[in-house]
Amino acid sequence: MTKVIALANQKGGVGKTTTAVNLGIGLAGDGKKVLLVDADAQGNLTDSLGFHEPDNLSVSLATLLTKTMLEESYEAREGILHHHEGVDLMPGNIELSAVEVSLVNTMSRETILRSYIDSVKADYDYVLIDCMPSLGMLTINALAAADSVIIPVQAHYLPAKGMTQLLQTIARVRRQINPKLVLDGVLLTMVDSRTKFAKDISFILRRDYGDKLRVFNTEIPLSVRAAETSAKGKSIYVHDPDGKAAEAYAAFTKEVQSIGRERRHARQHQADHSR
Ligand SMILES: Nc1ncnc2c1ncn2[C@@H]1O[C@H](COP(=O)(O)OP(=O)(O)OP(=O)(O)O)[C@@H](O)[C@H]1O
Ligand SMILES: [Mg+2]
Numbered sequence: 001m002t003k004v005i006a007l008a009n010q011k012g013g014v015g016k017t018t019t020a021v022n023l024g025i026g027l028a029g030d031g032k033k034v035l036l037v038d039a040d041a042q043g044n045l046t047d048s049l050g051f052h053e054p055d056n057l058s059v060s061l062a063t064l065l066t067k068t069m070l071e072e073s074y075e076a077r078e079g080i081l082h083h084h085e086g087v088d089l090m091p092g093n094i095e096l097s098a099v100e101v102s103l104v105n106t107m108s109r110e111t112i113l114r115s116y117i118d119s120v121k122a123d124y125d126y127v128l129i130d131c132m133p134s135l136g137m138l139t140i141n142a143l144a145a146a147d148s149v150i151i152p153v154q155a156h157y158l159p160a161k162g163m164t165q166l167l168q169t170i171a172r173v174r175r176q177i178n179p180k181l182v183l184d185g186v187l188l189t190m191v192d193s194r195t196k197f198a199k200d201i202s203f204i205l206r207r208d209y210g211d212k213l214r215v216f217n218t219e220i221p222l223s224v225r226a227a228e229t230s231a232k233g234k235s236i237y238v239h240d241p242d243g244k245a246a247e248a249y250a251a252f253t254k255e256v257q258s259i260g261r262e263r264r265h266a267r268q269h270q271a272d273h274s275r
Pocket of ligand 2: 016017044045130
């Protein structure tokens, strides 16, 4: 079964794209087949994987979403690129801005991305969607297409109001469009071990949103080496294999897989007891 995960937070610069790259390549390193989907018109994910001029690509996510909207046919692997560290990429670029506008007047406007992903996901164990920093139509489409959401949060900013709005949006998508959507949890990123901000934020999140909001045990440290990876087009595992950020992303990758296993066991347990 394929698991589709959206990396979402409408706040900019919190580590969504960096996490998409290093979780995706981490999963591939564990033998999983992974498709990364760049659902951000900035094209940062595409750029970070070494395709440095996303706007010059002739086929990108915008192309396939447009074909899906118009009910035009396309090749199953059309436009999918391959990164040498073992992941596939559906690139994104500036053309997504126009698509986002045209979605507004489209039938099934919330589920166009889901239709596209449904048509390619059989080839993959994981599909990771890197969202843009907004709660617009493309992010709603990502939430509608996903089985679960991971929310990266930058450890030195109080996520107060934004988090409430994001959780409300997730709840609304679950009620109206995608009942199976679950929140995997919050990932604290850019954690500076010299300060106690990360602990404060974990405490505040638990206080304000209760135990339902899981905060991942793994925290991603603040690391210049992690910030360098996007220009290099490499993951942290290749750029700085022995560093703390690589260790953290590897641990986070394991944690994400263990959540999947816990959920399958819980469902099995429920099924056994309802017989
Ligand atoms: N652990 C880290 N330590 C230091 N810098 C980091 C770390 N992770 C990411 N960065 C840097 O912080 C910036 C924002 O990260 P990233 O692009 O992953 O965030 P984002 O949430 O995807 O941003 P946007 O909302 O613009 O899409 C980038 O310059 C990135 O290189
Ligand atoms: Mg990004």
